[in-house]
Amino acid sequence: MKYNINSLVTVAIPNYNNKELLEKLLLSLKKSIELSQVIIVDNASQDGSVDLIKEKFPEITLIENDTNKGFAYAVNQAIKLVKTEYVFLLNNDTIIEEDTIINLIKTIKYSDDIFSVSSKMIQYYNRDLLDDAGDEYTILGWSKRRGYGKHISNYSVDEEVFSACAGAALYRMSIFNEIGLFDENFESYVEDMDLSFRARLHGYKSYYSSKAIVYHVGSATSGSRYNEFKVKISARNNIYLIYKNMPILMKLVNALFIILGILIKLIFFYRKNLGNAYLEGIKEGFKTRNKLTKTNTSFINVLRIEFLLIKNTLTFLK
Numbered sequence: 001m002k003y004n005i006n007s008l009v010t011v012a013i014p015n016y017n018n019k020e021l022l023e024k025l026l027l028s029l030k031k032s033i034e035l036s037q038v039i040i041v042d043n044a045s046q047d048g049s050v051d052l053i054k055e056k057f058p059e060i061t062l063i064e065n066d067t068n069k070g071f072a073y074a075v076n077q078a079i080k081l082v083k084t085e086y087v088f089l090l091n092n093d094t095i096i097e098e099d100t101i102i103n104l105i106k107t108i109k110y111s112d113d114i115f116s117v118s119s120k121m122i123q124y125y126n127r128d129l130l131d132d133a134g135d136e137y138t139i140l141g142w143s144k145r146r147g148y149g150k151h152i153s154n155y156s157v158d159e160e161v162f163s164a165c166a167g168a169a170l171y172r173m174s175i176f177n178e179i180g181l182f183d184e185n186f187e188s189y190v191e192d193m194d195l196s197f198r199a200r201l202h203g204y205k206s207y208y209s210s211k212a213i214v215y216h217v218g219s220a221t222s223g224s225r226y227n228e229f230k231v232k233i234s235a236r237n238n239i240y241l242i243y244k245n246m247p248i249l250m251k252l253v254n255a256l257f258i259i260l261g262i263l264i265k266l267i268f269f270y271r272k273n274l275g276n277a278y279l280e281g282i283k284e285g286f287k288t289r290n291k292l293t294k295t296n297t298s299f300i301n302v303l304r305i306e307f308l309l310i311k312n313t314l315t316f317l318k
Contacts, residue, residue, distance in 0.1 A: 003102060003105050005032065005033050005037075005101050005102065005105070006033060006034050006036075006037050007084065008084055008085050008086055008105060009033065009037065009084055009085075009086045009087070009088050009101055009105070009170070010037050010038070010039060010078075010081075010082045010083070010084045010086070010087050010088070011029060011033060011037060011038045011039070011087075011088045011090060012038075012039050012040075012041070012075060012078035012079060012082070012087050012088070012089050012090070013025070013038065013039070013040045013041070013078075013089075013090050013091075013092055014040075014041050014043065014071055014074035014075055014078070014091075014092070015040050015041065015042045015043065015045060015049055015074075015092045016042070016043040016044070016045055016068055016092075017045045017046065017047045017049060018047070018049070018092050018093055019045070019047045019048050019049045019052050021092055021093045021217060022040075022049055022052065022053075022092045023052060023056070024095055025090065025092060025093075025094055025095055025096075026038070026056075026057055026060075028095045028096050028097075029096065031098045032096070032098050032099070032100065032101050032102070033101060034059070035057055035059045035060050036059045036060070036061075037084070038057075038059075038060045038061065039060070039061045039062075039063070039078040039081055039082070040053060040060055040061070040062050040063070040078075041063040041065065041074040041075070041077045041078050042062065042063065042064050042065060043065050043067070043068040043069055043070070043074055044064075044065055044066055044067050044068050050062070050064060061081065063077050063078070065077075070184070070187035070188045071166075071182075071187065071188040071189075071191060072182040072183060072184045072185075072186050072187055072188065072191045073184045073187070075089060075166070075181075075182055076181045076182055076184060079173075079176060079181055079182075080181075082173055084173065085172070085173060085174075086104075086105070086108065086170050086171065086172060086173060087170070087171050087173055088101060088104065088169070088170050088171075089166050089167070089168070089169055089170075089171065090167070090168055090214075091167040091168065091216065093124070093216065093217035093218065094121075094124075094167065094168055094214050094215060094216050094217070095124070095214070095215045096119075096168070096213070096214050096215075097212075097213040097214075099211070100119065100212045100213055100214060101170075101212075103209050103211040103212040104117050104119065104169075104170040104209050104212045105170070106209070107158050107170075107207050107208075107209035107212070108170055108172060108207070110158075110207065111205070113203065113204050113205055114172070114204070114205050114206070114207050115171065115172055115175045115179075115196070115199040115204040115205065115206060116163075116164035116169050116170065116171045116172070116195075116196060116199070116206045116207070117164060117169060117170045117206070117207045117208070117209050117212070118132070118133070118134040118135070118161060118163075118164035118165050118168070118169050118206065118207070118208045118209065119132075119165075119168040119169065119209060119212040119213070119214040120133055120152075120155065120208070120209065120210055120211070120212055120213050120214065121133070121165065121167065121168055121214045121215075121216045122152055122213060122214070122215050122216065123215075123216065123218070124215045124216055124217040124218070125217070127152070127215065128151060128152055129149055129150065129151065129152065130147035130148060130149065130150050130151070130152055130154065130155065131145070131147075131148060131216045131218060132145045132146065132147065132148060132165045132167070132168075132216070133145075133146040133147035133154070133155040133161075133208055133210075134146050134161030134162075134163070134164060134165065134206070134207075134208035135161060135162060135163040135164070135165050135192070135193060135196075136161060136162045136163070136312040136315070136316070137162045137163065137193060137197065137308075137309060137312060138261075138309055138312045138313040138316055139254045139257040139258070139309045139310060139313045140257050140258065140260060140261030140264070140313060141238055141242055141254075141257070141258040141261040141262065142238075142261055142265075142316075143163075143190065143193050143238075144312070144316055145165070146161065146208075155208070155210060156210050157210055158207060158208060158209055158210050158211075159207065159208055159210075160205055160206070160207055160208075161206050161207065161208045162193075162196060162197075162200075162206065162308055162312060163192060163193045163195075163196030163197070163206050164192065164196060164206045164207075164208075165192060166182075166191070166192035166195070167214075167216060168212075168214040168216065169192070170209075170212075175199065175202075175204055178202065179195075179198050179199055179202050179204075180198070182194075182195055183195070183240075183244070183292070185240060185291060185292055186237045186240060187233060187237075188233060189230065189233050189234045189237055190234060190237035190238055190240070190241055191237070193241060194237070194240070194241045194244065194245065197241060197245040197295075197305070198244075198245060198295050200301065200304070200305050200308075201245060201295050201296075201297035201298075201301050201302070201305070202297070202301070203298075203301055226269075226272055226274060227274075228274060228277040229277075231269055231274045231277045231278050231281065232277040232278070232280050232281035232284070233281060234281065235265075235277075235278045235279075235280075235281025235282050235285065236281040236282070236284045236285040236288075237281075237285070238285070239281075239282060239285025239286055239289060240285055240289060240292055242258065243285075243289040243292060243294075244289075244292045244293070244294055244295060245294075245295050247297065247302060249302075250302055250305075250306060253306065254306075254309070257313075262282065265278060266278055266279065
């Protein structure tokens with residue numbers, strides 16, 4: 001079946017600096033979709049990104065923020081303008097293959113209860129290695145990138161995952177209308193896992209598309225894989241995710257495992273001289289958690305999620 005991508009998909013890109021990477025992304029997008037279907041939300045870049053878009057890609061819809069409002073806020077600004085059936089979220093440090101969007105559409109068409117589809121993300125500077133093949137969540141309270149560092153020959157089949165990585169994922173707009181947009185309290189990091197967890201509590205799934213290839217630089221905005229800002233905000237947001245999405249019974253069942261997960265990560269980050277940042281994030285998460293709106297759910301959906309958490313944990317420990 002042939003699909004008219006321009007009538008089905010809008011591309012949304014949050015941007016903060018990285019002008020050269022952004023230009024490469026837009027040139028790759030041009031091969032598969034009209035740039036009039038692209039929305040860029042610029043979070044007060046200082047490197048000439050806005051001038052680049054206006055001068056070289058005037059057909060793009062551009063939103064300019066006065067300050068850096070974070071990933072979740074910026075992405076929501078774009079989603080609110082989308083009128084197509086799907087929205088394709090992309091980080092500004094990615095490049096896509098010509099048939100990536102088509103393959104994402106083919107996967108999401110498998111079932112009406114698929115909310116999001118994750119791309120096969122490959123490391124930009126080492127194209128023999130995977131960066132992300134969808135994300136999983138465990139009873140330890142950890143998010144995990146499937147496939148990171150493994151050879152690209154792995155994960156060659158389309159399959160269900162716990163969450164799509166919002167750095168390169170297709171979302172069904174109609175489900176946003178039911179479950180809400182990204183939670184802006186998360187700002188950046190873990191916000192995509194929160195969204196997918198919330199979707200599952202409403203009975204929807206996430207999938208992985210093995211032929212939707214995206215090359216990803218990684219940490220181009222935050223500067224490194226581990227730094228004080230990223231560790232602190234991720235730790236806080238992991239507390240947010242648990243508080244918001246797990247009903248009391250689920251928290252009780254998983255409490256010992258979650259505490260164990262926090263202790264293991266605390267030791268890990270202390271060895272990287274980031275233990276204090278991690279602790280600060282945990283403390284802030286508990287202190288400010290009450291500002292979040294808890295997700296309503298059914299008992300059967302909670303059971304399904306608990307089964308997935310156990311399954312993901314066993315897979316992770318292999």
